Amino acid sequence: MSEAEDxxxxxxxxxxxxxxxxxxxxxxENAKLCALIHTLERELDRExxxxxxxxxxxxxxxxxxxxxxxxxxxxxxENANVSNxxxxxxxxxGSIDHNDVLAAIHEIIINLVGSEELAVFELNxxxxxxxxxxxxxxxxxxxxxxxxGAGIIGSCAASGRMYVHANAERARAGPEADLTVCVxxxxxxxxxxxxxxxxxxxxxxxxxxxxxxxLGLIGSHAATALYCTSLVEHTGGxxxxxxxxxxxxx
Amino acid sequence: MTDPQPKAKxxxxxxxxxxxxxxxxxxxRKYEVIKATGGTQALxxxxxxxxDLILLDIIMPDxxxxxxxxxxxxxxxxxxxxxxxxxxxxxxxxxTAAYANGATDYVTKPIDHKELLEKVERCIGARE
Numbered sequence: 189m190s191e192a193e194d195x196x197x198x199x200x201x202x203x204x205x206x207x208x209x210x211x212x213x214x215x216x217e218n219a220k221l222c223a224l225i226h227t228l229e230r231e232l233d234r235e236x237x238x239x240x241x242x243x244x245x246x247x248x249x250x251x252x253x254x255x256x257x258x259x260x261x262x263x264x265x266e267n268a269n270v271s272n273x274x275x276x277x278x279x280x281x282g283s284i285d286h287n288d289v290l291a292a293i294h295e296i297i298i299n300l301v302g303s304e305e306l307a308v309f310e311l312n313x314x315x316x317x318x319x320x321x322x323x324x325x326x327x328x329x330x331x332x333x334x335x336x337g338a339g340i341i342g343s344c345a346a347s348g349r350m351y352v353h354a355n356a357e358r359a360r361a362g363p364e365a366d367l368t369v370c371v372x373x374x375x376x377x378x379x380x381x382x383x384x385x386x387x388x389x390x391x392x393x394x395x396x397x398x399x400x401x402x403l404g405l406i407g408s409h410a411a412t413a414l415y416c417t418s419l420v421e422h423t424g425g426x427x428x429x430x431x432x433x434x435x436x437x438x
Numbered sequence: 439m440t441d442p443q444p445k446a447k448x449x450x451x452x453x454x455x456x457x458x459x460x461x462x463x464x465x466x467r468k469y470e471v472i473k474a475t476g477g478t479q480a481l482x483x484x485x486x487x488x489x490d491l492i493l494l495d496i497i498m499p500d501x502x503x504x505x506x507x508x509x510x511x512x513x514x515x516x517x518x519x520x521x522x523x524x525x526x527x528x529x530x531x532x533x534t535a536a537y538a539n540g541a542t543d544y545v546t547k548p549i550d551h552k553e554l555l556e557k558v559e560r561c562i563g564a565r566e
Contacts, residue, residue: 264552267551268552271460271464271551272460275459275460276456278459279455279456282455292455292456295456295457298526299456299457299460299548300456302526302547302548304526389528390528391528391529391546
């Protein structure tokens with residue numbers, strides 16, 4: 189074998205060795221990379237699960253926030269209703285003067301219910317006739333005296349049941365054509381009068397749930413307040429009350 | 439420690455005690471409420487207290503809200519003060535008259551608490 193051939197063989201042997209080493213290194217590197225990919229895949233999977241959990245948590249918090257917002261709005265509306273009822277009660281029981289109580293009834297209906305057409309009736313001592321005590325924005329003449337049981341207002345007082353119009357009934361004629369509500373005034377189960385509310389304000393299309401609560405409150409508290417004023421009148425009026433207060437001072 | 443920021447002042451004008459009590463209940467948590475029962479008293483209190491906002495009823499016995507509004511615009515203390523008309527008369531011609539007399543905005547009765555608070559906050563926020 190010539191020297192040149194020996195060199196060539198040696199050269200190929202070295203190339204073979206280095207290629208084998210290189211291949212081994214590559215195989216090792218490949219194994220390491222496979223392990224790394226596996227680790228990364230596991231981490232990615234964990235991250236995905238974490239993200240899913242976070243998304244679920246965010247959705248839950250968002251739903252909770254929405255529920256709180258809805259509840260807040262409900263409470264705000266309830267609060268507004270309670271304030272209206274409080275103010276109405278305060279006004280009705282804020283005086284023992286008959287005219288003041290009538291004025292309070294008017295203010296409540298105008299400003300809280302939303303009608304500028306109303307009448308307040310009180311039952312005569314015989315219990316046969318509703319006598320108009322005050323009115324606002326209506327023609328008084330047809331309603332000055334309403335026999336108990338006559339028409340919607342008289343029937344409402346006779347039965348002791350509140351009347352609220354149904355839209356279909358709007359077509360009726362006569363002085364009660366525009367009647368929207370009639371509230372009997374009741375003290376201790378006894379009808380003492382009635383409050384009639386005719387057309388609502390133009391921008392108020394219909395009664396709302398709070399209006400029914402206000403009307404219920406008028407039915408009982410306005411009745412009691414008016415009844416108290418009559419008791420005060422029978423016992424000598426406000427002057428007598430003030431005189432008694434002065435005489436009782438130590 | 440710094441003093442808490444003073445509350446903005448609101449002058450509420452209405453001949454109805456029912457409305458005055460309700461507006462005070464609604465506003466007193468965040469604002470200082472000054473009450474007047476008529477236009478003449480409103481003009482005096484406005485000059486005295488220089489309110490940040492005025493809630494003004496339209497139908498009042500001594501001087502109606504439109505006239506009061508016009509006169510308030512003539513006073514130095516209230517010539518730029520926002521005035522919200524509070525009224526049972528929600529029709530267009532009343533509102534046009536209110537704006538012509540210097541009103542900033544209006545709400546109708548029965549008062550929607552949320553609407554009133556939003557308008558009050560908007561007016562006072564814009565002023566600040």
